[in-house]
Amino acid sequence: EVQLVESGGGLVQPGRSLKLSCVASGFAFNYYWMTWIRQAPGKGLEWLASITNNGGSTYYADSVKGRFTISRDNANSTLYLQMNSLRSEDTATYYCTRGAILRIPLGDYWGQGVMVTVSS
Amino acid sequence: DVQMTQSPSNLAASPGESVSINCKASKSISKYLAWYQQKPGKANKLLIYSGSTLQSGTPSRFSGSGSGTDFTLTIRNLEPEDFGLYYCQQHNEYPPTFGAGTKLELK
Numbered sequence: 001e002v003q004l005v006e007s008g009g010g011l012v013q014p015g016r017s018l019k020l021s022c023v024a025s026g027f028a029f030n031y032y033w034m035t036w037i038r039q040a041p042g043k044g045l046e047w048l049a050s051i052t053n054n055g056g057s058t059y060y061a062d063s064v065k066g067r068f069t070i071s072r073d074n075a076n077s078t079l080y081l082q083m084n085s086l087r088s089e090d091t092a093t094y095y096c097t098r099g100a101i102l103r104i105p106l107g108d109y110w111g112q113g114v115m116v117t118v119s120s
Numbered sequence: 121d122v123q124m125t126q127s128p129s130n131l132a133a134s135p136g137e138s139v140s141i142n143c144k145a146s147k148s149i150s151k152y153l154a155w156y157q158q159k160p161g162k163a164n165k166l167l168i169y170s171g172s173t174l175q176s177g178t179p180s181r182f183s184g185s186g187s188g189t190d191f192t193l194t195i196r197n198l199e200p201e202d203f204g205l206y207y208c209q210q211h212n213e214y215p216p217t218f219g220a221g222t223k224l225e226l227k
Contacts, residue, residue, distance in 0.1 A: 004163075045156075045207055045218040061215050101169065104211040106154055108175060110164040 002026040004096050004111035011117045012086055022079040022096030022111055029077035030054070033100035035107060036070060036081045038092035038116075046092075049081065050105045086118045122146055122210050126219030132227040133198055141193045141222045143186075143208035152212035153191045155184055158221075159204040168193065169211065200226075 008020040022034070035050040049070040050059045058070050069082040079096050093115050097107030123146035133139045143153060151171035158164045166175045168184035171191060181196045195202055203226050208219040 044220045045209070047216045047218070059214060095164070097164075101152075101211055104152070104213065105216050106166070106169055106209070106211045107156070107164065108166045108169075112163050 002098070002109045004098065004109055006094060006096055006111045006114035009094065009114035009116045011119065013120050014087060014118055016086055017082070017084045018086060018116060020081040020083065020094055020114060020116070024077045024079065024098070027098070030074040032098050033105065034072060034079045035097045035100075035105040036079075037095045037097055037107065039095070039113070040089075040092040047105060050100065051079070083116070088118050090116060091118045092116060121215055122149060122213065122217050124208055124210055124217050124219040126208055126222050128222060129220065130223045130225065132225045134227045135198050135200055137198050138194065138196045139198065139224065141206055143191045143193070143219050145189045145210055148188045149210040149212035151187045152210060153184070153186065154209045154211055155193045156207045156209065157204055158207065
């Protein structure tokens with residue numbers, strides 16, 4: 001069974017950093033592109049960043065480029081999102097997702113999400 | 121960025137009825153449109169991709185149609201488990217973008 005389990009969320013002050021993790025199981029992690037998507041409270045879904053299966057290429061939304069870094073550890077089937085210079089508008093539930101079609105992210109499996117609250 | 125406009129925002133229906141949700145792209149996205157279902161306490165589920173291809177496990181009462189800029193998700197013979205939020209996403213170009221969602225509620 002495919003499982004994606006996010007962790008690392010919590011309450012953080014503006015300007016501080018946080019690193020999210022997503023542990024994958026039930027599939028060959030190193031074969032798949034992976035993506036982070038977020039959803040602010042009561043809002044829609046926003047694509048943030050994607051990484052190719054071997055980690056050789058990364059793609060970012062303009063809203064997080066330069067502040068967030070996506071990475072992966074294929075040996076441990078784990079996806080990461082390093083978030084720096086956090087702002088109140090980064091408050092959201094963060095989801096990791098699996099998959100892409102023709103090099104464009106398409107989430108065929110999603111984690112349950114982890115909440116990040118940026119507030120003083 | 122490609123803007124995705126979903127309609128309606130809210131939809132009320134009864135089990136057994138059929139409903140349609142629309143998604144309009146601000147420019148042509150060929151056939152590359154996906155539909156997701158979101159329900160509280162559950163992981164989001166991919167229902168349809170590339171406009172009309174059912175993801176494995178998606179019941180056949182779900183169907184997708186359209187190409188270019190206009191797409192439709194149709195659910196026939198609504199089941200109680202179909203009520204929730206539905207989002208479209210274009211997977212034609214970067215950045216991938218989502219519609220604002222349609223809340224399907226029990227009438």
